[in-house]
Amino acid sequence: MGFGVSGSTAVVFLGVLIASGTLYTAAAGSAERVSEAHDAESEELLDRRNTVIEAAEVVYDNSSGTLNVTVTNNGTTTLSVEDTSLLVDNEYVLPNGTTVDGDTATDVWAPDQRLVFTVDTGTKPDRVKVVAGNGVAASNTTVAEVN
Amino acid sequence: MADVSVPSLILFIASIVIAAGVAGVLIDTVTGISGALDDRGADVAENIRTDIEVISDSESSVYDAGSDTLTLYVKNTGRRTIPAVNESFDVIVDAQYRTNVSVTIVDGSAEWTPHGVVEVRVGGLNLGAGDHRVRLAVSGDEETFRFTTEQ
Numbered sequence: 001m002g003f004g005v006s007g008s009t010a011v012v013f014l015g016v017l018i019a020s021g022t023l024y025t026a027a028a029g030s031a032e033r034v035s036e037a038h039d040a041e042s043e044e045l046l047d048r049r050n051t052v053i054e055a056a057e058v059v060y061d062n063s064s065g066t067l068n069v070t071v072t073n074n075g076t077t078t079l080s081v082e083d084t085s086l087l088v089d090n091e092y093v094l095p096n097g098t099t100v101d102g103d104t105a106t107d108v109w110a111p112d113q114r115l116v117f118t119v120d121t122g123t124k125p126d127r128v129k130v131v132a133g134n135g136v137a138a139s140n141t142t143v144a145e146v147n
Numbered sequence: 148m149a150d151v152s153v154p155s156l157i158l159f160i161a162s163i164v165i166a167a168g169v170a171g172v173l174i175d176t177v178t179g180i181s182g183a184l185d186d187r188g189a190d191v192a193e194n195i196r197t198d199i200e201v202i203s204d205s206e207s208s209v210y211d212a213g214s215d216t217l218t219l220y221v222k223n224t225g226r227r228t229i230p231a232v233n234e235s236f237d238v239i240v241d242a243q244y245r246t247n248v249s250v251t252i253v254d255g256s257a258e259w260t261p262h263g264v265v266e267v268r269v270g271g272l273n274l275g276a277g278d279h280r281v282r283l284a285v286s287g288d289e290e291t292f293r294f295t296t297e298q
Binding site: 003004005007008009011012014015016018019020022023025026027029030031033034036037038040041044080082083085087089090092094127129131133134135137139 | 155158159161162163165166167169170171173174176177178180181182184185187188189191192193195196198200202203204206208209220222224226253254255261262264266
């Protein structure tokens with residue numbers, strides 16, 4: 001009887017040990033994943049709070065049908081040119097070209113730099129909206145005309 | 148002596164078998180719970196990493212009364228690629244669930260990657276003049292967009 005009790009106790013104990021090991025691994029992995037996602041979200045939120053953009057100047061060239069949208073990065077977050085979206089008259093457009101302080105190839109749009117979008121629209125639009133990669137937006141309804 | 152050891156042996160084997168059964172059921176149950184916990188953790192992490200933003204202006208031009216279609220541009224402001232199919236979107240316009248939804252990627256990419264933009268078209272609407280409300284739900288992230296239609 002004595003062997004039976006100690007033997008079965010050992011088997012049950014082994015079972016509890018294996019089960020708690022499995023449960024701990026799953027719980028720790030899960031908690032880590034959620035915590036990492038929360039951390040990344042907090043980082044993103046901080047970036048978003050540090051982002052301010054302004055659609056400073058919108059100029060439509062009557063002779064060439066080209067629209068130039070100048071957006072300034074007034075925040076402290078470095079943004080991506082590629083990730084920035086442009087809406088002209090509430091229509092998503094892919095710009096013909098982008099320039100950051102004279103550089104046409106860069107993707108880095110640093111604080112205090114001016115990003116210029118060039119788009120062939122054909123007609124003078126009424127409103128322009130620029131959305132940074134993290135969702136911060138700026139719009140402008142004052143479209144200047146040049147000949 | 149044999150009279151004592153045989154029942155003892157039977158009791159010993161029986162207790163070991165019962166203990167093994169109990170341990171087996173315990174391990175099986177806990178493995179199931181662990182699997183569910185793991186899946187739940189992955190789901191929650193995915194939901195946290197999902198974020199969308201409606202970037203259309205709340206003007207009347209989002210709704211085309213001629214074709215009864217609402218067109219919205221939605222930007223992926225999260226950190227994961229979302230399948231750009233209408234099954235990913237739950238669209239509720241003025242408290243009514245809509246199934247006539249089509250999703251197109253407009254930024255030139257093959258997938259709706261982070262910072263990408265898709266066009267969501269909701270057809271078969273019959274909206275009158277006034278204020279309206281669209282609710283988009285993607286992987287647990289909800290976005291409400293309000294707009295006005297003019298006569």
